[in-house]
Amino acid sequence: MKNNPLPKPTESELDILQILWEFGPSTVRFVNDQLNKLKTTGYTTTLKIMQIMAEKGLVARELSGKTHIYEAVAKEEATQLQLLDRFVEKVFKGSAAKLMLQALGNKKSSPKEIKQIKKLLEDLENNKEL
Amino acid sequence: MKNNPLPKPTESELDILQILWEFGPSTVRFVNDQLNKLKTTGYTTTLKIMQIMAEKGLVARELSGKTHIYEAVAKEEATQLQLLDRFVEKVFKGSAAKLMLQALGNKKSSPKEIKQIKKLLEDLENNKEL
DNA sequence: AAAATATTACGAAAATATTCGTAGATAGAC
DNA sequence: GTCTATCTACGAATATTTTCGTAATATTTT
Numbered sequence: 073m074k075n076n077p078l079p080k081p082t083e084s085e086l087d088i089l090q091i092l093w094e095f096g097p098s099t100v101r102f103v104n105d106q107l108n109k110l111k112t113t114g115y116t117t118t119l120k121i122m123q124i125m126a127e128k129g130l131v132a133r134e135l136s137g138k139t140h141i142y143e144a145v146a147k148e149e150a151t152q153l154q155l156l157d158r159f160v161e162k163v164f165k166g167s168a169a170k171l172m173l174q175a176l177g178n179k180k181s182s183p184k185e186i187k188q189i190k191k192l193l194e195d196l197e198n199n200k201e202l
Numbered sequence: 203m204k205n206n207p208l209p210k211p212t213e214s215e216l217d218i219l220q221i222l223w224e225f226g227p228s229t230v231r232f233v234n235d236q237l238n239k240l241k242t243t244g245y246t247t248t249l250k251i252m253q254i255m256a257e258k259g260l261v262a263r264e265l266s267g268k269t270h271i272y273e274a275v276a277k278e279e280a281t282q283l284q285l286l287d288r289f290v291e292k293v294f295k296g297s298a299a300k301l302m303l304q305a306l307g308n309k310k311s312s313p314k315e316i317k318q319i320k321k322l323l324e325d326l327e328n329n330k331e332l
Numbered sequence: 333a334a335a336a337t338a339t340t341a342c343g344a345a346a347a348t349a350t351t352c353g354t355a356g357a358t359a360g361a362c
Numbered sequence: 363g364t365c366t367a368t369c370t371a372c373g374a375a376t377a378t379t380t381t382c383g384t385a386a387t388a389t390t391t392t
Contacts, residue, residue: 082348082350083292083349085349086292087292100369100370101368113350113351114352114353115352115368116351116352116354117350117351119370119371120351120352120371120372121349121350121351123370123371124349138357138368138369138370139369140369149304152294152301152304153304155289156293156301156305159285159289159293160305162213162216162217163282163285163286163289164282168305168306172305174283174286175286175290175298175301176298190320212379212380213380214379214380215379229339230339230340231338243380244381244382244383245338245382246381246382247380247381247382249340249341250341250342250380250381250382251379251380251381253340253341254379267389268338268340268389269340270339270340
């Protein structure tokens with residue numbers, strides 16, 4: 073029994089995962105309709121990518137009548153974290169702090185979000201271990 | 203006179219930019235040697251990518267004797283920010299706060315870095331505009 | 333100057349990702 | 363049943379990125 077880590081999704085695959093995360097198990101038709109709110113994509117293109125994702129194990133599918141229902145196997149937080157690690161490594165040479173300083177300094181965050189982050193920082197300061 | 207925004211660098215291009223940012227203007231030979239500390243890459247491969255980067259405007263080059271000296275045109279902070287924007291959009295659907303919560307919760311940051319971030323957050327709270 | 337060494341230019345091959353046409357299968361409407 | 367709409371499978375075409383072989387040019391060594 074294989075237990076390989078899931079591969080890094082490509083950009084198109086990530087678009088599809090976002091939809092499956094948001095709406096739960098879906099048909100290709102539904103996913104394609106959602107995708108087309110952002111960019112035009114042919115039905116067979118979406119189908120093909122979802123088939124590839126199934127081969128890679130990023131999604132699972134189950135037959136329901138004549139159509140397949142696709143479900144994300146890659147979990148949202150785990151995938152985000154995997155991509156974040158890579159991104160920090162590649163772009164910020166491993167310095168998550170530098171990333172955050174740039175993100176905070178240049179993006180508007182709501183006061184509520186800022187409070188949330190401050191609280192987390194205090195927790196981090198008090199509790200060296202998390 | 204053109205003033206187009208610089209294109210998003212590919213992964214290999216980013217590896218090269220990191221070296222030029224760190225060491226300043228360099229020859230292909232030097233960049234390739236540095237790259238080979240991370241992964242094996244043939245000299246002509248590095249040369250080709252740097253030539254493409256010059257076409258795109260990501261780097262500039264100047265002849266010095268027989269060799270070219272390449273220099274980053276894309277600035278480090280601006281490039282990081284450009285990539286960060288894209289990344290937040292694609293992976294976190296635009297929520298920088300969510301990204302930071304994940305990054306803070308899962309990465310170790312030094313106390314000094316945490317203080318730095320806290321200070322920035324206070325500035326953000328006091329001064330709605332930055 | 334000839335030989336050895338290092339560099340650039342060019343283009344093609346390989347690897348990866350994306351797009352879509354076409355054919356065949358299935359389900360529902362008539 | 364037959365017709366129509368929808369879906370899947372398959373493979374090929376396109377696009378992008380990465381890799382590298384080869385030839386031409388220039389520099390250094392002997």
